[in-house]
Structure formats: structure tokens, C-alpha cells
Amino acid sequence: MSPLTQLFETAKSARERAYAPYSKFQVGAAIRTKGGKIIAGCNVENAAFPEGVCAEGGAISAMVLAGETEIAEVLVIADAEHCSPCGGCRQKIREFAGDDVLVHIADLNEVKKTYTMADLLPAGFELKKKV
Structure with a gap:
């Protein structure tokens, strides 16, 4: 399985576990770290909107917990033509x-677009x- 396919399948699986009872919009994310680990996250909504967690933020938290602090690649998946990271998540990704x-x-079927962080x-x- 190619590294991109592995990211895709990991994010897709994470999306299925998202907790989105309010919006019904499930999002999954997968990060490949510089150390080669694949780490997933999903969105988790909360009745006290906007206190939920985006999929990217969840994956980043899990990445740090796993002892990794450098992102090599990210994949975000949703049942939509285009669901790019929100502004806050872009900054969270940029941190690492x-x-x-x-x-x-x-x-849900394929990568639609690829961007650089820049x-x-x-x-x-x-x-x-x-220094």
C-alpha cells in the first residue's frame, strides 16, 4: 500500500468514528510524522458550540502524545467535494x-486536491x- 493510500484509508476509518450529532458532518484526518508514524483524528462536536475539536486538532494532539512533533504529510477527508482545514487548524498544522x-x-473516494502549507x-x- 502506498504511503498516500495508507493516509487515505486511515483518515477514512477515523472519519467513521467522528462524533458529529449536531452538524452530521463527519471529518477524518491522518498525519504521517517525520518519524514515519501514521496518526489519526476525527472531529468531536459539543453542545457548547464551538467547543468541539476538529479532526486535524485531534490528530495533532494524538501525535504529540505519541512523542512526535514533526509533520511530514496530512490528509483530510469528508463527504464533500472540498473540505480543507479551517484557519485555526491551518495554524495548528503549521506549528509542526x-x-x-x-x-x-x-x-470519500479519492484525493481531490493537494496543497503545500505555504x-x-x-x-x-x-x-x-x-539562539
């Missing part, structure tokens, strides 16, 4: 990903660490 990291957007968030916040 360089400008050249690929973010794939998929419907395309999605050309002027994101970045902490400049002092």
Missing part, C-alpha cells in the same frame, strides 16, 4: 510542519526561537 509539507483534501497559510504565526 514546514512550508513544503503536503496537505491532501479528499472526498499555499494554505502563506503568512502564519511562527515563533522565532532565540
Whole structure:
């Protein structure tokens, strides 16, 4: 199975476990870390809107918990023609990903579009660490 297919299948499976009783809009995400791990996340809604968690944010939290802090590739999937990460998630991804990291957007059948982080968030916040 190709790395992209593995991301797709992982995100698709995560999407099926999403908790979306209000919007009925399930989203899954999968991250491939620089260390080679594939980590999934799904959206989790809450009655106290907007206090839910996006799929990307859930995957990033799981990634950090697994001891990884560098994203190599991301795939987001929904039952929609185009469901790209929201602005907040773009910044969350950027915290752990360089400008050249690929973010794939998929419907339930295939990848529809691929962006780089530079395309999605050309002027994101970045902490400049002092040497």
C-alpha cells in the first residue's frame, strides 16, 4: 500500500468514528510524522458550540502524545467535494510542519486536491526561537 493510500484509508476509518450529532458532518484526518508514524483524528462536536475539536486538532494532539512533533504529510477527508482545514487548524498544522509539507483534501473516494502549507497559510504565526 502506498504511503498516500495508507493516509487515505486511515483518515477514512477515523472519519467513521467522528462524533458529529449536531452538524452530521463527519471529518477524518491522518498525519504521517517525520518519524514515519501514521496518526489519526476525527472531529468531536459539543453542545457548547464551538467547543468541539476538529479532526486535524485531534490528530495533532494524538501525535504529540505519541512523542512526535514533526509533520511530514496530512490528509483530510469528508463527504464533500472540498473540505480543507479551517484557519485555526491551518495554524495548528503549521506549528509542526514546514512550508513544503503536503496537505491532501479528499472526498470519500479519492484525493481531490493537494496543497503545500505555504499555499494554505502563506503568512502564519511562527515563533522565532532565540539562539
